[in-house]
Amino acid sequence: MSPVTAGVLQLLALIAALALAYRPLGDYMAKVYSSEKHYRPEKWIYKAVGANPSAEMRWPAYLRAVLAFSAVSVLFLYLLQRVQGSLPGSLGFVSIDPDQAFNTAASFVSNTNWQSYYGEQAMGHVVQTGGLAVQNFVSAAVGMAVAVALVRGFARSRTGELGNFWSDLVRGTVRILLPISVIGAIVLVACGVIQNFASIHEVGQFLGGTQQWNGGAVASQEAIKELGTNGGGYFNANSAHPFENPTPFTNLFEIFLILVIPFSLTRTFGRMVGNLRQGYAILATMGVIWVAFVGLMWWTEFNGHGPAFEAAGGAMEGKETRFGIGASSIFAVSTTLTSTGAVDSFHSSFTGLGGGITLLGMQLGEIAPGGVGSGLYGMLIMAIIAVFIAGLMVGRTPEYLGKKIGTREIKLAACYILITPALVLCFTAAAMALPTPANSMTNSGAHGFSEILYAYTSGANNNGSAFAGLNADTQWFNSTIGIAMLLGRFLPMVFVLALAGSLAEQKPVPETAGTLRTDKPLYTGLLVGTIIIITGLTYFPALALGPLAEGLAS
DSSP states (O other): OOHHHHHHHHHHHHHHHHHHHHHHHHHHHHHHHHOOOOOHHHHHHHHHHTOOTTOOOBHHHHHHHHHHHHHHHHHHHHHHHHTGGGSTTOTTOOOOOHHHHHHHHHHHHTTOOOOOSOHHHHOOHHIIIIIIHHHHHHHHHHHHHHHHHHHHHHHOOSOOBOOOHHHHHHHIIIIIIHHHHHHHHHHHHHTTOOOOOOOOEEEEEETTEEEEEOOOOHHHHHHHHHHTTOOOOSSTTGGGSTTTOOSHHHHHHHHHHHHHHHHHHHHHHHHHHTOHHHHHHHHHHHHHHHHHHHHHHHHHHHOOOSHHHHHHTSOOTTBOTTTHHHHHHHHHHHHHHTTOOOOSBOGGGSOHHHHHHHHHHHHTTSTTTTSTTHHHHHHHHHHHHHHHHHHHHHTOOOEETTEEOOHHHHHHHHHHHHHHHHHHHHHHHHHHHSHHHHTTBSSOHHHHHHHHHHHHHHHHTTOOOOOSSBOOOSHHHHHHHHHHHHHHHHHHHHHHHHHHHHHHHSOOOOOOTTSOOTTSHHHHHHHHHHHHHHHHHHHHHHHHHTHHHHHHHO
């Protein structure tokens, strides 16, 4: 069987598995977020934090709850790392330096999971399980809660109430993420992923000496790392490490975990707004972009020119022979089109154009299908922009799901799509202009520029994957990428929740013959074009200096 055929078969199997999970999971999540019942364990949590889960919140109160919870999470995770050396189960590792502790705390709380440290050489069991793994759950649940608040903004009318953040947070964690993660961890353990609390021990002979490895609760963290589109690896090699991803089946299963909630949330959206076709339109947009990016990645990686590429059957540098080009390309596209950041190959070793595809996937805003929650609300913002553009074409006030898109709504949507590019481009420009950050580049020219552009794109878009060539464990990069991650996560949420509140206050507009049908293929095409054009206009100059220049020169 040729590598291309194997890749196509794996893609078809993945699509079939996602299709089977789409309806039951999407409907279940809609039921979870629409239920008025609170389970007993959930009531214990509400009592512990002093929250009233039945109290409705307007968008400023919802936002304050999101920011307060996240701020406390950053502080807790920072302090946990700073005292690691005094904790049991630290495996003898010392406490984390202040700049590294800040970067890691910001990373995991913002659902970015950027890592500028070696996991197996820096973090003990307590920090890994009591700190990082906990944030894998709750940071994902925060994104889902904000997405559901926006959906309620479309579904409700004549009220500014968007639900209760604490209820949404707890339900997303307890009823959705936790049970699926348990099942996922069992599957991974059965397939060879390790799950223990072993200390550091020596194994075998390695070039005349022994090699040291430490164990860990890897399977349980791997499951939520992928399911919650987090991406932080227990080991430095991340999902290329055989302890995290031992077989081609686990590789495909982990891709499935990455994609299943973001795609299924479109069904949840359609169910909650009372129009399943609207959810299918969003799903089609996400699916078209995802499949197109996989095809482009295959084209660039299978068709490298030169004797080395021909002998290897494609661009095999930096890729696991266990997975090959086909599966590695699917993983790379899926992880950069979502906010996951897990990698099973080195993106820096991809062809110039292949590296550009991973960059562009993040720069789209990670909306195809995007992170858990963040992908849906990002796509809905783009849907509003597309409706606005269509309204300008025909001279009609734009409407979406029975809500008028007026001056206030389009200003909030515009602020949302501008904040992340501003962070990426400004921080990249500063790093290239100053002498010290440039010393961290291991490559010069276009590829070196791509390393820094990738780092800030990954941070500000809350992806977390690395180009694997930049020494980011410096005070400059730990601090600036940490700031980019926090601003890139929470500033957009301000505009999303303000938009949700504005939409919820409106009264529904009746559909007429002149209303744009946003559940038809024509609108799906318009939405895809809007996403590509906006991203192209924003990032094309930077891409031209990095991956495009490298790809055209090779």
